[in-house]
Amino acid sequence: MIGLRNVQMSYPVEQSRITVLEDVNLDISSGESVAVIGPSGSGKTTLLLLLAGLDHPDAGSIEIQGTRLDTQSADELANLRRDRMGIVFQSFHLIPSLTALGNVMLPLEIAGATNAETNAHDMLERVGLEHRESHYPTQLSGGEQQRVAIARALVHTPPLILADEPTGNLDKETGRAISDLLFELHDSLGSTLVLVTHDVALASRCDRQLRLDGGSLVETNAHALSA
Ligand SMILES: Nc1ncnc2c1ncn2[C@@H]1O[C@H](COP(=O)(O)OP(=O)(O)O)[C@@H](O)[C@H]1O
Numbered sequence: 665m666i667g668l669r670n671v672q673m674s675y676p677v678e679q680s681r682i683t684v685l686e687d688v689n690l691d692i693s694s695g696e697s698v699a700v701i702g703p704s705g706s707g708k709t710t711l712l713l714l715l716a717g718l719d720h721p722d723a724g725s726i727e728i729q730g731t732r733l734d735t736q737s738a739d740e741l742a743n744l745r746r747d748r749m750g751i752v753f754q755s756f757h758l759i760p761s762l763t764a765l766g767n768v769m770l771p772l773e774i775a776g777a778t779n780a781e782t783n784a785h786d787m788l789e790r791v792g793l794e795h796r797e798s799h800y801p802t803q804l805s806g807g808e809q810q811r812v813a814i815a816r817a818l819v820h821t822p823p824l825i826l827a828d829e830p831t832g833n834l835d836k837e838t839g840r841a842i843s844d845l846l847f848e849l850h851d852s853l854g855s856t857l858v859l860v861t862h863d864v865a866l867a868s869r870c871d872r873q874l875r876l877d878g879g880s881l882v883e884t885n886a887h888a889l890s891a
Pocket residue numbers: 675676684702703704705706707708709710711
C-alpha cells in the first residue's frame with residue numbers, strides 16, 4: 665500500500681538547511697494501522713505531508729498503491745488525494761462558511777458523486793452528530809469539530825487515512841472518544857491508517873509503532889512505548 669525508499673527532507677533555515685528526515689524507509693500493508701511517534705519537531709507532520717503529496721522529498725521515492733508520487737503532476741496528486749486519501753489534521757481545518765453537513769458533503773461534491781447529501785448525512789450519523797448537521801463550525805465544540813472533520817475525511821471511504829495528532833487539541837475524554845471513532849471506522853472500512861501522534865496510549869492501539877528518531881524511522885513496540 666505504501667512504500668518509502670531512502671526519503672530525505674530538509675528545510676531552508678537562514679543561509680543553510682536543517683535536515684528533518686535523513687533516510688526514511690517504510691513499508692505499510694493494506695489494512696494495517698501504523699502509529700508514528702516522536703517528540704515535537706521530529707518530523708512527524710513533514711512525513712505525513714510527503715505521504716499526502718502535499719510536499720516533495722529532496723531525495724528518495726514514495727509509492728502509494730503502486731503510484732510513484734514523483735511521477736505525478738499537481739493535478740494528478742490532487743486527484744489521488746481526493747480519490748484515495750482521507751486526511752485528518754490536528755486543527756480540524758473545517759470551512760467556516762459551511763454547515764457540518766456542507767463540510768462533509770464537500771469531498772463528494774468535488775468528486776461529482778451522486779447522493780452526496782444522503783451519504784454525508786449517514787456519515788454524520790455514524791460520528792453521532794446527526795443533530796448538529798445544520799450547525800456551523802463556530803457553533804460546535806472542539807470534539808464535535810474533529811468528529812465533523814473525521815466524517816469529511818472518511819465519507820468517500822478512502823483506502824488510506826492519514827491523521828496528524830487528531831486528538832492533540834482535545835481534552836483527554838474527548839480525545840479518547842475521537843480515537844475510538846477513528847479506530848472503529850478504520851476497522852469497518854478496512855482502510856489503512858497512518859497516525860502521527862506523541863500520545864503513547866493512542867499509538868499503542870495501532871498494529872505497529874514506529875519512532876522518528878534523529879531523522880530515521882525505527883520500528884518499536886507498544887510495550888517499549890510505555891516503559
Ligand atoms: N515549512 C518549513 N520551513 C522550515 N522549517 C520547517 C518547516 N516545516 C517544518 N519545519 C521544521 O522541521 C522540523 C520538523 O517539523 P514537523 O514535521 O512539523 O515536526 P513534528 O510534526 O514532529 O512536530 C521542525 O524543526 C520544524 O521547525
